[in-house]
Amino acid sequence: MFNRVLSRLPVRPGLAVFESHLGRHYSDNPKYIYRELRRTGRPVRAVWAYASSPKGFPDDAALVRRGSWAYFLALARARFWVDNQGYPEGLRKRPETTYIQTWHGSAFKLMGLDQPRVKSGPAAQRDKLRRMVERYDCFLVRSGHDAETLCAGLGVCAELLPAGYPRNDPLVNGVNGDPELAAEVASLRASLGLDDGRRAVLYAPTFTTGPKGRPVKLLDPPIDPEVFARELGEEYVLLVRPHYLCKANVPPGARSVMRDVGGVPDVTPLLLLADALITDHSSIMFDFALLDRPIILHLPDGRDLTAGYFDLDRHGPGPITRTEDELVAALAGLDAAEAGHAARRRAFAARFGEHDRGTAARTVVDRYFPAARPRNRGDRGDRGERNGRTA
Template sequence: MAELTNPAAHPDPSPDAVPDPMPDPMPDPVPDPMPDPAPCSVPDVSVVVVGEGEDASAVRRTLDSIAGQTLGAVEAVPPPASPGRPAGTYVMFVEAGRVLEPFACLTLFAAAEREKAQLVSACAAAPSRKCRSGLHERTAVHRGAAERPAAEAAAACTPAVRLYRREFLTSIDAWPVDAASAARAYEAAGILVELPHRVLRPAPASRRRRPLRRLRKAAGGPRLKRAVYRRVLTRLPVRKGSIVFESRGGRYAGSPRALYEHLRATGHRGRMTWVHAGGGEEFPGGVRLVRRSSWAYYRALARAEFWIDDDRFPAHLAKRPQTTYVHLLAAPPLEFTGLDEPGTKLGSRAARRRLRRSVDRYDHIVVGSDYDAAVVRRALRPRAELLPLGRPRNDGLVRGGDPARLERLRAELGLGRPGTTVLYAPAAEPAPGLDLDLLARRLGPDFTLLARCPSGGAAVDASAVRDETSLLLLADVLVTDHAPAMFDFALLDRPMVFHLPGVAERLRRSGSYFDLVDEAPGPRTLDADALVEAIRGHVTSREVYREARQEFARRHGQYEKGEAAAAIAERFFGRAGR
């Protein structure tokens, strides 16, 4: 889900805050989002202690730390362990002698459940050290091999601790207790989550340091860059009209992309820079790029007059007073986020302080509805001004898109034949037990199934298409789960089918701002047979759910008028730019 940004800080409520127009959907006290299972149930996490032959005291230290986990349903598996021994839904491997932090299992388990991940990785380094690979600097979700860091970078990521879904390990026949099998599991994982949290106390390190390593660390280490940013770069003059854009962890996407293209088309004269995570192949020619965490990145942020994102800039970067931070809310929040998120509530005070500091940097938050504004005030409690201008990325949906661009995409996907185009756009991977090739063949020749996830056979794989707006415009019917695509597609007033196996349980664990199962503006299905029937009956359901669909669009797209980019440009840059 394109989710509401969960930065690392928020301030206390402002006395001038606008009253919350939406009643609090979660009465106090809040029920435990992840209650302890009954003693006879399957453990949520099995922690396998690796290190046969280690002395008993080292094994005991690790077992004691497992027993002290705040997640109740944790199974400890002492050495030696076989692949069939752990019974938990997830499996974690810990070397004998290492000590888990009390919240380790809960933190990794919550991330895995939230993203339906096969693998969750967190750094085990001490707070004063950084992961040598450069990973784990922030929370990141990688879907598919193309988005994740290189395997070499992951191999260099030590110390680290990883949580695996047990059925995933069974499917690839891997037992990652050594470097080779761990690398195999890393490459095979469909959804990978990186967390910045310290979940494992490192073994005592030698005090001896090699001079070359010390020199490298001093020359390009993040601590030096941050110090130079604070003490030197932020004293340089601000470039008038300059903007730094970032979207979805370094992609060319979303509302920042739509606003950038509007400013470029209308002749904005300021320097515009994009942040990328590596490679930058998806960015068009002529775009000024800086790699995240590079020297050029810190310099661009220090001298920019505007920061614009739909994700978040790192919490440790203080914004100078001359810089205006405009946050474009990515999508209407469904699952609990910010202060409402279970992981934040159960986390440390230090994490909540970082959240306050990060949100306090926002000067303006652009929202698409009163619903958005109410959730932002509740979940983040910002001091920033909330601007009801709509999302620039939805301007194309409201106006109908670019006909030439739509025809090019139609030709690329091979959509020449007449019939109904069905877009399957889940939040992550396909629903359990759903075979997209079989679904496409069962629908028959009158339907074309586009899949917004890796697929093959009779289904058309559209996972590599970056232009999400054009994909939605090509679709006659949307099939989704709890993905943010439902909010955008509702603006087109076209039929939607909600395939929701496992979604009710997920939302029960994570918490949600409304009951999707009851309020979804379209047929709800739980199995493939019902899904085929619902898609074939889209003409009937279009009329049956018309009123509910239009009310859903009004509630979540209240300010979507097709002029969001122009309104933001006018507000901050004037008609002709600067």
């Protein structure tokens, strides 16, 4: 129906469909492009796709449920597609539609055709990847590393826009000039009870897979809550942020020293309020490094054997720990060890975030979206605009 019927309808100038992580959240790079469009008053009619609930999505955009008739109709008639993962496979993008693929993180782990299971797997799997990727008209990159690894692995043939990531603009610029985001961070800090003088440490690893290759559903804290409370609880609060494919397993009794922040839709405010990061191979290390705050790479259970695009021991942004005791010691000695890791972390940020200058959202908007036309006196605006409705 989409390719045979809906794609024959006329494209609507200025119609843009936004989606983040398959409609899970109002978040990530698409969110910050949308905010820049709104800030600059571009003549864009925004539609946001949501997967299950419209809660948390912007009131001043039209909302459609992912997979609904309204969703497919909006995609068929859109002048712009903006997302960070992928619209449904099988939908042919029209030549009149510009697809801005922001993606959702630089790569340490092998991607796409660089993965042995994809390279040696069924041809149908590679064909599916090719069809998804060849729809892109623009692909955002943060560095030459992205172009050489992520883009090559996925087989991207679209324009590579060396703008950095819009979600990282606040990590470079701070929030002083952004009252909306400053209020969001302050509200989050208050809701998490982080005003008692202790430092917030964000634990945000990527997902792990079980024996059958499926994501493990529960993420345990990296340190036993009783051990954390005894050894570190007077100085730190641990914020446990699972990958969206799993949930945090934080015991209710650990609330005094640990918080489950898996329900926070957008990670950028969490990065802004965190004083340090614990992660593994997750792409979050590339983003957090821009803040020039301590990073610990915790690689238990053989995770340091994971194949990647570079050697974490040589080029990682911080110390590596492999056991609970090592992680406790690293946190206890965080300040003392800072002098030995700061220079390498800054080199890491410069290498992998070379295009993150705090202007990514503006660069994307200026490159692809028309400027607002000056209104004549008596202009009553776009009578067809529809705000805040769901379908």
